[in-house]
Amino acid sequence: MDHRDIDVSRFSPERPPALVLGDITLVRPHGMAGIPVIVAAKDPSDAVLCSRHVGAACLVPGFDEANRDASAAILLRLGERLHAVLGRRIPLFYGTDPQLELVYRHRRALAQHFVFLLNEEDVCWSLLDKEGFYGLCEASGVLAPRTLRPGGDLADLREPLLVKPRRKSDWAEIQRELLGGAGKARLFSTRAELLAHPQFERLRQDLIVQEHIPGDVVDLVSFHGFADERRELLAWFCGRKLRTYPAFAGESAVVEVTNDEDVAAAGREVAGKLGLAGPFKIDLVRDARGGALYTLEVNARYTLWNHVGAAAGVNLPRVAYDYLVEGRRPAAPPRAAPGYRWLDVYRVYRAFREQRGGASLAAWLGTVAGARTVYDAFAWDDPKPFARWASSFLTRKVARHALRDHRGRSR
Numbered sequence: 320m321d322h323r324d325i326d327v328s329r330f331s332p333e334r335p336p337a338l339v340l341g342d343i344t345l346v347r348p349h350g351m352a353g354i355p356v357i358v359a360a361k362d363p364s365d366a367v368l369c370s371r372h373v374g375a376a377c378l379v380p381g382f383d384e385a386n387r388d389a390s391a392a393i394l395l396r397l398g399e400r401l402h403a404v405l406g407r408r409i410p411l412f413y414g415t416d417p418q419l420e421l422v423y424r425h426r427r428a429l430a431q432h433f434v435f436l437l438n439e440e441d442v443c444w445s446l447l448d449k450e451g452f453y454g455l456c457e458a459s460g461v462l463a464p465r466t467l468r469p470g471g472d473l474a475d476l477r478e479p480l481l482v483k484p485r486r487k488s489d490w491a492e493i494q495r496e497l498l499g500g501a502g503k504a505r506l507f508s509t510r511a512e513l514l515a516h517p518q519f520e521r522l523r524q525d526l527i528v529q530e531h532i533p534g535d536v537v538d539l540v541s542f543h544g545f546a547d548e549r550r551e552l553l554a555w556f557c558g559r560k561l562r563t564y565p566a567f568a569g570e571s572a573v574v575e576v577t578n579d580e581d582v583a584a585a586g587r588e589v590a591g592k593l594g595l596a597g598p599f600k601i602d603l604v605r606d607a608r609g610g611a612l613y614t615l616e617v618n619a620r621y622t623l624w625n626h627v628g629a630a631a632g633v634n635l636p637r638v639a640y641d642y643l644v645e646g647r648r649p650a651a652p653p654r655a656a657p658g659y660r661w662l663d664v665y666r667v668y669r670a671f672r673e674q675r676g677g678a679s680l681a682a683w684l685g686t687v688a689g690a691r692t693v694y695d696a697f698a699w700d701d702p703k704p705f706a707r708w709a710s711s712f713l714t715r716k717v718a719r720h721a722l723r724d725h726r727g728r729s730r
Contacts, residue, residue: 337357543557
């Protein structure tokens with residue numbers, strides 16, 4: 320799957336392909352809109368490569384710091400070929416923080432052959448660094464949890480305390496050593512408990528500490544949008560989390576599109592104050608003590624929510640494509656139908672194992688699945704990615720069991 324093997328002449332300059340650095344949740348909204356897709360993936364066994372929506376693919380070494388420059392070089396060579404044949408730049412879509420950082424670091428070179436819309440340089444980097452983000456919120460008048468600033472004193476923060484990785488990428492060690500191997504943050508009841516943790520001081524420079532805003536999983540809400548270079552919002556929708564794994568500060572297992580005017584108003588306000596452009600997702604939490612909406616973070620990229628948003632009637636990748644390629648705006652902002660859900664079957668199963676409380680898996684799934692549900696890997700009209708994922712998953716499980724059996728017999 321070398322980029323040189325892609326027959327770029329079969330693509331049309333009238334409807335150029337989108338280069339997607341992302342997984343199936345980003346490819347499917349493009350497919351739903353009839354947009355040709357070229358995928359850049361780091362793993363030849365990636366299930367996304369089986370999707371019927373993928374017209375061509377190339378492999379890159381990866382999007383982490385060690386492989387970032389080499390991957391950018393491959394993307395640039397592919398972009399140069401496409402630009403030469405089609406006579407125009409093609410749109411670039413990115414779905415993870417490491418991919419976004421690659422675009423940031425190579426934005427000038429990539430912009431010669433690709434079209435995309437980023438925030439101003441200082442805003443870009445503040446959104447990737449959580450300490451910088453809270454400084455940006457303070458300067459912009461955005462309500463955010465009180466956060467320990469450099470040189471500050473933990474005694475200035477109200478307990479309990481929430482600890483998170485400072486950077487949005489390359490924090491596997493922090494998750495392993497401080498967060499219990501799963502989840503994106505950890506709660507400490509007291510300052511003394513935090514200071515007593517054996518890894519806190521060693522990792523302290525890579526962490527942020529802030530006051531915890533109490534609330535249930537369903538109080539984790541979000542505002543998703545795409546804005547032009549003048550910061551005019553072209554389309555948006557709201558959502559909330561229903562289940563995560565782990566239950567506290569975990570990855571999304573089930574999310575739902577909502578029609579929440581309070582969240583919509585807060586999201587528009589935050590986007591305006593921060594001056595956001597391009598794609599974004601604003602994460603907020605509703606304070607259980609009084610209902611105020613605090614801004615937790617902003618992801619200035621496309622996300623898994625784009626799949627369920629498209630199913631609900633607001634296809635942000637399509638809005639972005641139409642604007643970037645044709646300069647076309649929606650005649651009127653599309654409205655999302657509430658109640659559509661996105662579900663990750665594997666995370667739901669793990670959440671069930673963590674929280675089951677006696678309920679059967681079938682009954683538990685019945686509370687989160689339904690006719691308006693789209694899935695992380697499975698789709699009736701695009702079944703091959705799920706088949707590839709399931710085959711790979713079962714192969715790994717069998718190999719692990721065989722290894723354990725072999726070790727048991729060897730003792």
